[in-house]
Ligand SMILES: Nc1ncnc2c1ncn2[C@@H]1O[C@H](COP(=O)(O)OP(=O)(O)OP(=O)(O)O)[C@@H](O)[C@H]1O
């Protein structure tokens with residue numbers, strides 16, 4: 001009995017010693033949580049840079065990050081870049097505002113009146129099944145090649161996610177909360193203002209965010225199809241002149257401004273919803 | 281029993297029947313309910329799941345208006361909710377986007393000035409939530425949320441407070457605490473209380489009368505007066521005697537009493 005115990009103790013000690021002997025220095029270096037997401041992009045950029053510098057990646061096909069940065073700086077010095085950014089931002093923002101406003105009004109009305117919903121919603125749902133790009137020729141015909149056709153396309157893209165999310169937010173309001181409103185004798189208007197709209201807010205904000213994402217997608221499409229200014233134009237220009245670095249610089253700018261505008265919305269939403277304990 | 285001086289009938293229910301349409305057929309939820317509640321009375325309603333307790337309470341609250349027979353509040357047929365009848369639901373049903381203070385003030389109408397009013401402060405204090413006025417529902421414990429819901433129902437000073445298994449989701453200790461609290465509130469406000477529960481102990485501890493309902497269709501089986509002075513001692517002979525009497529009454533209606541008695 002005691003013998004067995006001794007043996008197992010000896011084995012244990014031996015194992016500990018072995019572990020001590022062979023233990024590797026800890027490989028985990030600590031990266032602050034907030035920047036852990038940056039590790040992979042940085043690694044990719046470094047590898048990419050190395051591959052481009054050594055000529056493994058052809059420069060005209062995939063220029064090095066340093067070349068892209070240089071191109072960005074060059075464009076900035078040329079003075080035209082800020083103009084392109086401004087034009088694209090203005091298109092996205094105005095298309096977003098128009099689309100979101102229309103969606104909010106229509107979603108609000110169809111959400112609060114069953115009659116309007118029965119009349120309007122089937123048509124809107126049918127329109128939704130049209131691929132948005134199919135509108136382009138019609139918009140060009142109606143509105144010409146200038147700003148309005150582009151803004152209209154963006155607005156159409158923004159409209160549907162906002163409309164659908166607002167409507168479903170309104171329609172899925174907890175019946176139990178509506179009953180509380182009834183118990184306190186709220187009339188129809190008060191019920192909408194004090195219960196339905198606040199309850200539908202999270203879903204509405206989700207709609208706004210995905211609408212904004214689509215807005216950015218559609219501005220690229222609109223600008224590629226015909227524009228003389230804007231980031232999309234810059235991309236096409238890069239393609240025409242065979243400068244991949246200009247195309248990649250534009251892509252980086254789209255990503256940057258798309259993320260920035262989304263961040264603005266996210267912050268606003270957090271401000272509105274954080275208090276409810278809803279993660280957004 | 282009830283509070284001194286108040287003996288007018290607040291609720292008068294005679295021959296009340298209620299059925300629901302369920303896939304083509306009809307299900308009888310309540311059949312021939314007769315119940316008179318005097319002003320200031322504390323009534324406990326007890327019965328097994330599905331016997332129609334909530335339906336009865338919802339009819340009194342005015343949330344179900346399509347019923348047969350008579351349901352009168354202060355001599356008038358009930359055909360919709362009214363501020364004189366406050367409701368506390370089984371789940372707290374607080375608005376998640378409002379603070380405790382704003383939730384409690386909800387029944388007073390919108391506007392900031394209301395939520396700062398004396399009545400709001402008083403009722404938050406009454407349910408022991410002073411210091412939590414700015415908290416949101418998700419920051420409250422179950423018991424605190426239920427207390428906030430009680431304050432919200434009381435802030436309009438209803439003459440009748442309808443409570444549908446308000447402590448069903450709480451642990452035994454919190455529940456006992458909440459029962460004491462409800463008694464205190466009842467004394468402070470002087471409202472008529474109608475409390476639905478499936479807890480015999482709770483029914484006897486709180487009620488002036490215990491209404492025992494039976495299942496399928498939902499009818500009132502018996503109404504047992506609880507003539508014990510308050511504060512009631514749950515361990516006293518009279519209390520336990522009454523409790524087992526109700527217990528026996530309860531299970532006599534079932535087909536297989538001993539399946540439940542274990
Ligand atoms: N809206 C409704 N539509 C159809 N049937 C209903 C409806 N509400 C209640 N019922 C039926 O009426 C009966 C009584 O329901 P009720 O909710 O009043 O029971 P309860 O006594 O409150 O039960 P519990 O203790 O489980 O809450 C049940 O058979 C239920 O299925």
Ligand SMILES: [Mg+2]
Pocket residue numbers: 333334335444
């Ligand atoms: Mg119920």
